[in-house]
Amino acid sequence: MMRTGALTIQTNGTILLDTHHKDFEMVQKYLFAFAELTKTLEHVHFYRITPISLWNAAANKFPLSQIIHTLEDFSRYPVPKPVMEFIQQHYNRYGEVIFHRWQDQLFIEVKNAGLKEDLIRYLKDFQLNEREGGFLASFSDRGLIKATLIKHLIPVQDLAGYERGEKIPFTLRKVTRSGSEFALRFYQAEAAYLFSQWKEGSGVIVLPCGAGKTIVGMAVMSDIQENTLIIATNLEALHQWKRELLDKTTLTEDDIGEYTAQTKTIKPITLTTYYMLIHRKSNSEERHIDILTQHQWGLIIYDEVHILPAPIFRMTTAIQSKRRLGLTATLVREDNREGEVFSLIGPKIYEYGWKTLEQEGWIATARCYEIRVPLSNEDFETYLNSSHRLRFRIASENKNKLDVLSHLLTRFSDQSILIIGHFLDQLQAISEFFSIPLITGQTPSEERERLYDAFRRRELTALIISRVGNFSIDLPGANVAIQVSGIFGSRQEEAQRLGRILRPQAQDVHFFTIVSQNTIEEEFAKRRQMFLIEKGYTYEVLYFTPKSKTLIQEVTLP
Structure with a gap:
């Protein structure tokens, strides 16, 4: 006999939650603790149980018994045996290998004796000295050993401790320097508190774009009160952090340093970028990260941690003794290296x-649209006779997209519009055609700030940005985004671009993606489209006819 539970559990670890069930809200809270939310459709939410989601549950001390009871009590059918075995195997794996500090060495405690032989095999490249209950290793290999073990689905509970930084006393303001009342939102305060109380010292906080991740970072800094290194995605993000720190905390200009190509000032609170840390002019030149890691930071903040470049992954293995906070809107990585984020x-x-x-x-509240427009007959013939990569560029730079842009710019002439794209030639052509300023990676920092400020004050009602606009730009008035080209089917990019218009000042925003019809671009757009649908957004597909210059609604995707 079928029960009337809220869950349907599949043998591959996928969980379907009925959104109309009376127990929906209660079950949802439990699922967040041990499963990843992958889709939020109108009638059903999809979750997935993974090794990482179970390790997170174990790390947060969410009981295994509660996971089992949740599934058994709320499932419509008996829980598949393979799912139960999978849960117990991976949940219990967390805590079987624990790092401790023993004098100046690393003690690797192995609670499961059956794992000792595996560790000897997996860690053959490291100098291990066997001891009762585990191994001694060089403390400097702490990060490398963690990164190696995670590849074999062995998470490390790291209790080896972290270095304390020099104290820097400051508080969050109740009234900002700009004169506005300021207080943490309940979820920002909750996130900061949980991090500050976290026994292992380091971890990741996931909040959507526009939810105030920078505020959470500042709250954590205020709780810890120690010298802090903040790594941002670019100079704009760095300057945004500095503005927020000066506006909403009692820190002063004298407390905050910038370590960039223009200025290299290290102060109790120092801001830098990922690019700066990995850049060096020659092979003989010391990387900047080697300089920065010599300082006694009490906290390192990785902004947009999901985009960590590979060299930073490697370098992060060397700074495991520093307390680390990762901030991100999504842990999705196109290279599937989420495990390294967990580990390092x-x-x-x-x-x-x-x-x-x-x-x-x-x-x-965002409304998402995909507008499909055909290539001209001449361009379509060129497209058919081109290579796979060239086809994508031809489709992306479709000249008929200008007509769609003209239509949207007229339709939303009273709004604040961001036009976002990947190909610089295309963006330059759009800029010249519509006389709209363009910001790229080549735009001088002073000019970027001038244009961003003009847009914030609505002296500019439209602005074109290249990939530099994908991350950490605070443009709270933006309420229409038009995407003309992107990086193939990147879900990361889709999340970040949508995030540019999710600031709460605008309660109803529109997100458009212009796609060349019947081309490879349409195929890649389906991946990005599915990402938004899975996040719970409705997605309308429209067709644009160049001759009549009209939009026809085809279908709404729930």
Whole structure:
């Protein structure tokens, strides 16, 4: 006899949650603790149980018995035996290998004796000295050993401790320097508190774009009160952090340093970029990260941690004794290296869902559209006779997209519009055709700031940005985004670009993606489209006819 539970559990670890069930809200809270939310459709939410989601649950001390009871009590059918075995295997794996500090060495405690032979095999490249209950290793190999073991699905509980930084006393303001009342939102305070109390010292906080990850970072800094290194994605993000710190904390200009190509000032709070850390002019030149890691930081903040470049992954293995906070809107990585984020930064300590924040009014309500427009007959013939990679570029730079842009710019002439793209030639052509300023990686920092400020003050109602706009740009007035080209089917990029218009000042925003019809671009767009649908957004597909210059609605995807 079928029960009337809220869950349907599949043998591959996928969980379907009925959104109309009376127990929906209660079950949802439990699932967030041990499963990854992958899709939020109108009638059903999809979750997936993975090794990482179970390690996160174990790290956060969410009981295994509660996971089992949740599935058994709320499932419509008996829980598949392979799912139960999978849960127990991976949940219990966390805590079987524990790092401790023993004098100046690393003690690797192995609680499962059956794992000792595996560790000897997996760690053959490291100098291990066997001891009762585990191994002694060089403390400097702490990060490399963690990164090696995670590849074999062995998570490390790292209790080896972290270095304390020099104290820097400051507080969060109740009234900002700009004169506005300021207080943490409940979820920001909750996230900061959980991190500050985290025994292992390091971890990741996941919040949607527009939810105030920078504020959470500042709250953590205020709790810890120690010298802090903040690594941002680019100069704009770095300057945004500095503005927020000066506006919302009692820190002064004298407390904050910038380590960039223009200035190299190290102060109690120092801001730098990922590029700066890995850049060097010659093979003989010392990388900047080698300079920065010599300082006694009490906290390192990785902004947009999901985009960590490979060299930073490698370098992060060398700074495991520093307390580390990763901030991100999504842990999705196109290279599937989420395990390295877990291993080298730490477990996911806190997450708050996109749609929940939207429903509570903390981020704007977004309407998403894909507009399909054909290539001209001449361009389509060229397209058919081109290579796979060239086809993508031809489709991306479709000249008929200008007509769609003209239509949208007229339709939303009273709004604040961002036009976002990947190919610089295309963006330059759009800029010249519509006389709209363009910001690229080559735009001088002073000019970028001038244009961003003009857009914030609505002296500019439209702005074109290249990939530099994908991350950490605070443009709260933007309420229409038009995407003209992107990086193949990148879900990361889709999340970040949508995030540019989710600031709560705008309660109803529009996100358009212009795609060349019947081309490879349409195929890649399906991946990005599915990402938004899985996050719970409706997605309307429209067709644009160049001759009549009209939009025809084809279908709404729930």
